[in-house]
Amino acid sequence: MALKFWVTTPFFHADMERPWGELLQDMLTIVDTAERLGFEGVAINENVFQNYVANPSALAFAALAAARTERLRILPGVVVLPSYNPLLIASEMAMLDHLAPGRVGIGVARGGGRYQLDRIGVDPAAAREVYEEALEIIRRVWVEDDVTYDGRYFSFPRTTIVPKPASQPGPDLWVGSQSVDGVRKVAADGMNLLTAPNWGNFEPHGDLEALLEAYNTAAAESGAPRGEVMVYRHTWLGRTEADALEYFDDMVNEYNHYLALTQTGAKGTREERLKARGTGEKVDFVKSGRVIPAEETPSRQALWEQYSDPVLATPEKMIGRFKEMEAMGVDHLACLIAWGQPVEAVVAQMELMAEQVLPAFADRERV
Template identity: 25%
Template sequence: MKFSMIFEAQLADPTVEREHQLFRDSVEQAVLAERMGFDGIWAVEHHSLKWYAHMSAPEIFLTWVAARTSTLRIGHGVVCMPFRFNHPARVAERAATLDLLSGGRLDLGAGRGGTLQETSLCGVDRERTAQEVEEALRIIGAAWQRDELEHHGELLDIDPHPVLPRPAQAPHPPLFLACSREETLARAARLGVGALVMGFAGPESVARMRRTYDAARAERDSAHFVSTEVNDHFSVLCPTIVLDDPERARSVGVRGQRFFAQSIGHWYGGGGVPDEAVVEGADEAAGMRAAEELMVARLHEQDIPVRPSSTATFQADHAYGSAEDAVAYVERLREAGADEIMCLIQMGTVPQEACMETIRQWGEKVIPRFRDDGPRTSVTVRSTPDTTHEGAHP
């Protein structure tokens, strides 16, 4: 079982000063994550999604974190692969550079970045995003298999060119695909890449998605793989806030998730601007239900189908509360088939002190329950370097 964190760079009340502090806080969280025994971090790529995700250049953020750490795996969760966001040859060059400078610690995920807000910024053809993502993965999977890359696909033609530099991990860092629907999971399995399961629907949904992934793995044909290197790693989202006061942790966590749900609903579902007010003592569960009802009403008004995925982000039964609550939730995710627990801690209304305390609680009380090396009782770095994270992702 692996443990990681994912950064959206969410921001309530996004002034310039608060935005700058958000990035400094996120780096501080990532550095502490390594000290507390997390295996890696992931950073999203989104564009122009105010409130929801200010992480538009994850390659810079991840490079800064890599320079501040030594064992932490550094993950693109994900690169927007449509060609007008990022040409696949440029993705390969940047990924190899970060992989070699980090000592082979990079994981590389692909995604569509398919909101109208994002695609309109860069002139991306929304009808081609899935096809472009798959072709980009094939180009990256082949980039260092020979001395020169040559590709003649349905969308791109690349005459022979060397792709420089070469990554530390041969032939390339492990490849992943962002998955929020069962059809995307089946595609990831068929392509031979790992799954980054980004949904909020909980362990029962994760179990169904794992069955979909495994069924596609059992039936796949290696002729469809994007690379000679197959990655079957299954990483799942785990929203969490853990504090000494479990009730406060639940309140802070549910409030943060409501901001997440409202901000993603604004850009993906046509909802209103997220409610940024944090009221001490408020019934956050009731606020979440009211926000969900409002979102459903707006979808009905716009004749947009209300699917389970439309309201999954309003489901608040996650790892909020005490360390024991988090352990129990991880057990459920493990039973559902998770290979990696991808903690979502940094949400728009969650204060920095709550994020840092949650990371400490996971390092001292949660992660050790799933390790063989015993509990971590302080935030000091191990006396001898841990090299188990070097090289390719297991």
């Protein structure tokens, strides 16, 4: 099938003097516009205790999105599973599945940084194992009654969630991974993959190809059906090259917030970029909820030639880049189009994409 286009609700609260309620309304405007213009879905970011992603509940926002849409697919995530009791996540997702049957999924991960986990009493070094147990529990209780569990991190007596999901075996599950080893495991488990640059934008050409090669090879070796792949990209469409770069400085500001939150630094070699990140050190880089951003100063020169992300381009070039991704096996493209711009500019951007880009990927069989 043809490449499908999503948008994200990133909840980037760069100006904390502005009421958060206004940011919430901006994100709902993105949802409404995606429904109106024919985007396939909306991916809902979540994070806590800081302003880079100022949304403490992707599932609550997903319920709002479900109630105001009729056809849009809705993906809360990624949800950092070690932050939650998996029985509660399974139950809330089952309810969401009844609010919008067949339209909701969930993106899950172990977490890309320790800041959140440190504050809720979860050992970052154990996050991988906690995540594995939580995911196993969620998948079981969606389809089984009277589940008992006695693991290292979760234990409970006979339990049945009520209601079960409307969809069986449950809502679509997507696993967030940015490393070669990680995507191999996602593929071997027959799971859908969510992926983005491990170092937060400015991803050199070739990294995505290496990840997809690892994913596809592991899927073929496992014998499990290949899952679907969703890739996140910073995108901005311009009628001219200058228009496409209009909000470049805002994107760099958002990039530096990401670097600070995830404690990533110099990009290094491809092997270094595509390995799993460690737990990092306890570093105090947030004050009064504001992330103290890094100070990287990437140039706007030769962006197209150097990087696969961002995709800041005219229609012809953007379509060409996305067709290359489609040919590589990318099934869904999640456009990061709100990194500090006025919401009116974001809506105009979505309208321009719907006019100039989306028609080139109308439903058809992938060659």
